[in-house]
Amino acid sequence: MNSNTRRLGALIALGVSALLVGCERPPTATEQRGYRGTGMVDVQNPRTVAGLHEANKVPDPIPAAEPGGPSAGAQFKNVKVLNDLNVAEFTRVMVAITSWVAPKEGCAYCHKGADFADDSLYTKVVARQMLQMTRHINGKWKNHVGDTGVTCYTCHRGNPEPAFVWHNDPGARMAKGFAGGLGQQNRPGTQVGLTAMPQDPFGRFLVKDDPIRVIAHDPLPGAEPGKTIPQTEWTYSLMMHMSESLGVNCTYCHNSRSFADWGASSPPRATAWYGIRMVRDLNSAYLEPLASVFPDEDKGPLGDGPKLNCATCHQGVHKPLYGASMAKDYPELGGGHAAPEKKSDAGTGARAERQRTNVARQ
Numbered sequence: 001m002n003s004n005t006r007r008l009g010a011l012i013a014l015g016v017s018a019l020l021v022g023c024e025r026p027p028t029a030t031e032q033r034g035y036r037g038t039g040m041v042d043v044q045n046p047r048t049v050a051g052l053h054e055a056n057k058v059p060d061p062i063p064a065a066e067p068g069g070p071s072a073g074a075q076f077k078n079v080k081v082l083n084d085l086n087v088a089e090f091t092r093v094m095v096a097i098t099s100w101v102a103p104k105e106g107c108a109y110c111h112k113g114a115d116f117a118d119d120s121l122y123t124k125v126v127a128r129q130m131l132q133m134t135r136h137i138n139g140k141w142k143n144h145v146g147d148t149g150v151t152c153y154t155c156h157r158g159n160p161e162p163a164f165v166w167h168n169d170p171g172a173r174m175a176k177g178f179a180g181g182l183g184q185q186n187r188p189g190t191q192v193g194l195t196a197m198p199q200d201p202f203g204r205f206l207v208k209d210d211p212i213r214v215i216a217h218d219p220l221p222g223a224e225p226g227k228t229i230p231q232t233e234w235t236y237s238l239m240m241h242m243s244e245s246l247g248v249n250c251t252y253c254h255n256s257r258s259f260a261d262w263g264a265s266s267p268p269r270a271t272a273w274y275g276i277r278m279v280r281d282l283n284s285a286y287l288e289p290l291a292s293v294f295p296d297e298d299k300g301p302l303g304d305g306p307k308l309n310c311a312t313c314h315q316g317v318h319k320p321l322y323g324a325s326m327a328k329d330y331p332e333l334g335g336g337h338a339a340p341e342k343k344s345d346a347g348t349g350a351r352a353e354r355q356r357t358n359v360a361r362q
Contacts, residue, residue, distance in 0.1 A: 033251050033266065040251040052247065056321045059153065061329035062096050065089040077117035081131045085332050093332045097127070100153040102160050109160065122293050123160075131333075133286040138327055139335015141281075143274040149327025149334065154320050155312050164245075164311035166191070167300020169200035191311075193244045197237035202309050205238050206279045207288070212238060215260050242272065245310035246318045268318075275310065283307045 027046065034040025065088035072090035073083025082090050094107075102109035107116075110124040119125060130152065138149045155162040189199045204210040214235050216227035243249060253269035255261060262269070291305040299305055313320045327333060 034255060039256045042249060042252060044247075048247075052316050053322070055157070055315065056317055056324075058321055058324045058326060059099065061326070062092055064329075065092045078119065081128055081135075082332065089332050093330065096330060097152050100151065100158065101127075101156045103158055105160070122295060125293050126290055129286055129290060133282055134333050135335055136286075137278070137282070137335075138333060141274065141278045142335075144271055144278045147328075148319070148323060148325040150313065150320070151326045151330055151333055153326055155308075157315070161298070161306065162312050164309065164315060165306035166202050166309050167306060168203055168302045168304045170301050171199070191241055191244070191309075192237045193240040195237075195240055197240055198234050199237070201234055201238040201241060202307070204234060205276065206309055207283045207307070209280060210234075212276070213260070242310050245314045245316070247314075247316045248318050252318065279308050279310070 029044045029046055029049075031042045031044070032040065033042055065086070067086065069086045069088060071083060072079050072085050072087055075087050076090070079090070082093060085093065098106060098109075110121060110127050112118045112121050134150060134152060137145055157163065187199055188194045188196055192199060192201070205212055211226055211231075212235050214227045214232045216224045218224050222228070239250065243252075246252065250256070250259070251266075253266055253272055255264035255266070258264055287305060287307045291299070291303070294305040
């Protein structure tokens with residue numbers, strides 16, 4: 001055997017090894033979600049799922065506070081969101097938030113020295129807005145979060161900044177003209193399932209309300225504006241992100257016989273519909289206004305602050321924390337308390353239901 005043959009054999013062996021490493025080794029677990037023969041099967045890898053269970057453990061709740069006593073707003077200075085709680089409830093929530101968001105830094109992460117009324121740290125300004133947002137979600141977005149609700153831990157998991165946030169993507173530096181017209185494609189990204197779909201669907205769909213439903217009823221190109229192949233690819237990019245974020249495939253929400261048919265879809269599709277509009281609301285009303293507050297190191301390349309997407313809460317599972325409700329243990333963060341109102345995306349309550357019904361009829 002000459003040296004060229006040996007080199008060729010080594011290259012072939014290396015190539016085969018690379019292919020095997022890139023593949024998911026068995027066994028896998030499957031769950032049938034629809035009629036046989038329709039491809040509606042959910043596939044899970046037990047090894048991956050085991051890691052997700054570890055990452056989605058819920059901390060033990062702090063014992064409930066005693067009712068009664070003076071309010072935090074009357075007892076302390078500069079309490080603007082949780083001022084309706086009594087002192088014991090307020091203190092309990094502050095201790096919980098510290099363990100959820102800044103367990104290493106402690107109170108000093110948001111408060112400057114002994115003057116807890118001081119607002120000079122940007123982290124305190126952001127935390128106040130996030131408390132408003134948490135109450136807003138629990139009170140106004142039950143169509144998505146149900147009675148499970150959310151707390152700061154849902155996203156933060158012991159980190160000052162959630163592990164999954166996004167910034168506006170300037171795209172790769174490309175040549176001008178035809179040579180650079182890739183439409184943010186052909187750069188496989190983790191946010192779209194390592195596909196070559198457009199890389200940044202978030203600004204289009206999770207801040208702005210660009211149309212996601214793009215099925216055309218006319219075969220002629222350009223006959224229906226907004227329902228083109230490029231627009232369809234942007235939609236697929238968002239769907240890839242949602243699939244990756246929830247650790248599910250398309251059939252978790254859609255019937256593979258007709259992805260567009262609301263009547264044949266699974267109930268989670270309606271929950272996801274509200275979820276998209278909830279994220280738009282939160283990014284527009286709570287996150288984007290904070291862009292000037294964040295320091296430069298927390299901003300994206302275009303100067304915007306961190307924003308939410310599906311992965312921020314879900315982090316790889318179909319329900320955040322596998323559906324465990326921490327909100328029931330912390331009613332102080334519920335929407336029944338007097339949280340300041342924010343202008344919401346037109347996606348809550350009866351108006352949102354009418355919107356969903358109209359979409360379903362298209």
